[in-house]
Amino acid sequence: MPIDDYCEKPAVTVLGSETVRVAAQRMKSAGLGSLVVVGDGRPTGIVTDRDLVIGTLCNRLDPGCVRVDEIASRPLVTIEQERSVAEAVRVIRYHAVRRIPVVDEKGELIGIVAADDLISMAASQLSGLSAAIRAQRPRDELEGRRTQC
Amino acid sequence: MLSLASHVQRDVVTIASDLTAREAADAMKARAVGSLIVMREEVPVGIVTDRDLLERVIAEGEDAASIAVADVMSHPLRAARSADTLEQIVELMAMYGIRRVPLVDDGVLVGIIALDDILVKVAQELHDLSEGTRRELDGAQRAARARAVVRDVGERIRELGDQIEHVGTEAKRGLLDEIDDLRERIRSRDH
Numbered sequence: 022m023p024i025d026d027y028c029e030k031p032a033v034t035v036l037g038s039e040t041v042r043v044a045a046q047r048m049k050s051a052g053l054g055s056l057v058v059v060g061d062g063r064p065t066g067i068v069t070d071r072d073l074v075i076g077t078l079c080n081r082l083d084p085g086c087v088r089v090d091e092i093a094s095r096p097l098v099t100i101e102q103e104r105s106v107a108e109a110v111r112v113i114r115y116h117a118v119r120r121i122p123v124v125d126e127k128g129e130l131i132g133i134v135a136a137d138d139l140i141s142m143a144a145s146q147l148s149g150l151s152a153a154i155r156a157q158r159p160r161d162e163l164e165g166r167r168t169q170c
Numbered sequence: 171m172l173s174l175a176s177h178v179q180r181d182v183v184t185i186a187s188d189l190t191a192r193e194a195a196d197a198m199k200a201r202a203v204g205s206l207i208v209m210r211e212e213v214p215v216g217i218v219t220d221r222d223l224l225e226r227v228i229a230e231g232e233d234a235a236s237i238a239v240a241d242v243m244s245h246p247l248r249a250a251r252s253a254d255t256l257e258q259i260v261e262l263m264a265m266y267g268i269r270r271v272p273l274v275d276d277g278v279l280v281g282i283i284a285l286d287d288i289l290v291k292v293a294q295e296l297h298d299l300s301e302g303t304r305r306e307l308d309g310a311q312r313a314a315r316a317r318a319v320v321r322d323v324g325e326r327i328r329e330l331g332d333q334i335e336h337v338g339t340e341a342k343r344g345l346l347d348e349i350d351d352l353r354e355r356i357r358s359r360d361h
Contacts, residue, residue: 041228049225073228
């Protein structure tokens with residue numbers, strides 16, 4: 022399962038030179054919890070709603086003046102599109118992040134993969150599996166097999 | 171189903187409704203939480219999240235140092251009671267699209283339940299279950315291997331039996347006794 026099949030495309034971005042207020046407005050209108058920060062078409066960072074709030078309000082900075090690249094978390098962790106879901110899970114776990122930008126072989130931004138999306142995927146696979154187990158049980162009983170769950 | 175009590179955080183971070191948005195952000199940072207229950211005279215009246223501060227303060231160009239928490243919080247508070255089941259609480263989360271549900275008994279805040287905490291516990295339980303299944307499979311594989319060894323040994327015993335047809339009666343009896351003993355030991359291991 023390549024991660025390319027499970028990432029959200031395209032990723033919503035913000036320029037590092039744009040202000041925190043612009044980033045907040047974009048997050049609000051897109052209903053997103055994070056934006057990929059770009060410069061020269063390449064991802065340079067990722068910024069979450071919490072980063073913007075804590076980074077400006079707690080530091081007494083004016084969100085209308087502060088640039089996004091002053092707040093964005095670094096270093097940026099990315100994953101290549103052909104990598105597997107299992108590898109994405111390992112990266113998410115190792116770096117304790119919830120979202121990672123997905124890039125092509127040239128390092129150009131393709132999309133973003135979120136831990137929440139992978140959880141939904143796992144849940145729907147689990148639900149499919151449990152439906153299969155439920156469907157199998159009566160058949161086993163019909164055939165007189167002893168099933169122990 | 172999973173019990174409710176094991177998912178409840180009893181230590182809830184609160185903030186007075188007349189404090190400012192900036193003070194709310196400071197409290198979220200200091201306590202490493204994403205939400206605060208807003209209190210007015212000891213009564214929980216709303217919830218304010220880091221997301222609320224983003225959408226209602228930063229995006230709107232409000233002054234965080236002067237706008238009150240009461241003006242940016244989400245209310246009415248979507249709360250549950252300690253007597254509710256985990257299913258009811260998950261349903262509440264799904265219905266209102268919320269990730270945290272405070273528990274309020276007779277107007278008193280007693281805890282909070284977060285979707286993330288439930289997920290972590292469910293994942294842990296699933297992991298434990300799968301470990302159990304894996305061990306069972308390993309056990310089954312070991313048993314299968316043991317059966318193969320027993321078959322192999324049985325085969326050799328039969329060959330030995332064929333060979334001893336040609337030796338003297340007394341020696342034969344002694345050997346057969348030994349073979350029987352060997353069979354018996356294998357049978358008891360097989361179970």
